[in-house]
Amino acid sequence: MKWLCKISMTLLFAVVVTSAATALYYLDKVNEAYDDNTVNVFGEDPKYHFSLILYSGDDDEYWQSFKEGVFEAGKVHNAAIEYNPISGPDSIDKIVEYVNIANKSRVDGIIVNGRNSGEYSEAINNAAKSGIHIVVGVAESIDSDRLSYVGNNFYDYGVKAAKLISQATDRKSPVDLAVILADESRSDADKTLISQSDIMMSGITSVIEREKKINLLHTSYRSSDLLGAEDMTRNILTQYPEVDVIFCTNAKDTAAAARVIVERNLVGDVVIVGTGITDEIKYYIRKGIIFGVLDRNGYKAGYKAVEILCGSVGDSFQSSYINIDTDIYTKINIDQK
Known part of the structure; x- marks a missing residue:
């Protein structure tokens, strides 16, 4: 019986030590x-x-x-x-x-x-x-x-974005549009997952198909943190010189794209429609470099x-x-x- 008691005490001690170690781990x-x-x-x-x-x-x-x-x-x-x-x-x-x-x-x-x-x-x-x-x-x-x-509601966000884009320039119709997304493309990520950007683009596409006022030239996806919105905007301007509007989905990219428009001396030729509000973005809106933005509140x-x-x-x-x-x-x- 003594050996059985010793075994029981040893097991009990092991349980106590294990529990204490687990508690200390989570405390740490x-x-x-x-x-x-x-x-x-x-x-x-x-x-x-x-x-x-x-x-x-x-x-x-x-x-x-x-x-x-x-x-x-x-x-x-x-x-x-x-x-x-x-x-x-x-x-x-x-x-x-x-x-x-x-x-x-x-x-x-x-x-x-x-x-x-x-x-x-x-x-x-x-x-x-x-x-x-x-x-x-x-x-x-x-x-x-x-x-x-x-x-x-990202579908509604896309619909509102498309309506704003269609009003961004009165030079011609349809408006030639390029979009900069902060997400990876679904070819780079898990194709089974539908992102909020996918839903937003569905909203934009629905307006494009219904109203025929926008021609979607290109959609840029963020494939690397090393490639910022400035580089993506420059690439769009080089590859699609006919672009009228560039749409960005966050404040950081919106301001970056506006700076490139100034840098390339394209104010009045290409306008930005963006997302988010900062003091810099307000300045570009007043100057007509950014036509308008969506505020996600x-x-x-x-x-x-x-x-x-x-x-x-x-x-x-x-x-x-x-x-x-x-x-x-x-x-x-x-x-x-």
């Missing part, structure tokens, strides 16, 4: 996560604790506005916002890691804008199964009653994401698709922004 991961890049926005005695995991990529302006909306709503609703900015070539792995850490930390909710992958979907599903409510800023194919999307999306989570704690959460309107600004109304 949490401590690593709370590095110099992590910002905690706490009110006094916060009612909720949410994890905000954002990869800005090339669309810094939108996600910066989104973050500001989250922070403001956190203050209004007395929610602690643990902000984890993601960047770098290993961003996909980092997002998955932070989602897993938030799950183990038992936060009340997660706001995240990760891209579709098997590992990401698994991390989101595991968090949802743990009872954590999740709001995503990028439309997902994950089926969960604890998952909500807050953002733009990142601030509203971020604010709404927190509102949804605050209303979801407990059993009241309902999976939802919250559409944030896309607004249009040209020289006529840009000073109102």
Whole structure:
């Protein structure tokens, strides 16, 4: 009996050690996560604790506005916002890691804008199964009653973009158009995944086919971080000298394309239709170099994401698709922004 008791005690000790090691591992991961890049926005005695995991990529302006909306709503609703900015070539792995850490930390909710992958979907599903409510800023194919999307209807975004493009020049019809997308082409990525850019281009194509006012010359995809919008704009101008309008899908690329138009002395010959609003973009709109932009209203999306989570704690959460309107600004109304 003594040897049986010894074996039992040894097994019990092994279980305790293993459990302690696992706990220490995740504690270490949490401590690593709370590095110099992590910002905690706490009110006094916060009612909720949410994890905000954002990869800005090339669309810094939108996600910066989104973050500001989250922070403001956190203050209004007395929610602690643990902000984890993601960047770098290993961003996909980092997002998955932070989602897993938030799950183990038992936060009340997660706001995240990760891209579709098997590992990401698994991390989101595991968090949802743990009872954590999740709001995503990028439309997902994950089926969960604890998952909500807050953002733009990208088909409608494409339709509005096409209508703005068709008005951008009165020199001739149809308008010769080139598009610069921040995404990789589907030949370079997983062809089974439909991106938001694919949906947006479907909206543009629907207007082109219906109204016959636009001739789509070329669509440029971001194949490498080394090839920026400036280079892509120069390539378009060289290969398609007949181009009338270049459409860009984020603020960084919009401003970069406008600078190339100035550089090439093509102001008045080629105009930019873009996305996002910065002081530089406002300047180019006033000068007529950018005809107009679509504002995806990142601030509203971020604010709404927190509102949804605050209303979801407990059993009241309902999976939802919250559409944030896309607004249009040209020289006529840009000073109102």
